[in-house]
Amino acid sequence: MEQAIGQEPQAAGGPVGTEIDPKAVVVSRAVRDLLQPHGFRPRDIGSGLGGGMAWNRRGGDDTHEMITCNGRLSGDPDRAEWTAGRYGNRGGFVEVTGLTLRGALDAVAVLPRPVRVDGSLAEGIYPSLDDALDDIA
DSSP states (O other): OOOOTTOSOOOTTSOOSEEOOGGGSOOOHHHHHHHGGGTOEEEEOOGGGTOOEEEEEEOSSSEEEEEEBTTBSOOOTTSSOEEEEEEETTSOEEEEEEEOHHHHHHHHHHOOOSBOTTSOBOEEEESSHHHHHHHHO
């Protein structure tokens, strides 16, 4: 399995790395046309942080969401090589691997905040969306 984008605990205060001007990155039109209308922007999350590049957007609930293709901004939208995740600005993350790009967009729409019912932070990488939802419920 490729290294996921959030294997390091998330720093408090929001996403790690630096946002990049979307015009400055070379990605396929198919990828750009799927992600930018949904508010995702490219972000360099740093190779030293267990990542590389990801698409990022802020959630409205003290979280942010990221989508990446094995640490890259682009890839085949139809191949199940994308990772989607929701990350708490104060810590915790929930990631799902092995998705198509459309599957990743669907996943970030329903991934829960990375906080369990008992208040503990969730930090998990799941092989399916159902597994992630079952664990956090």
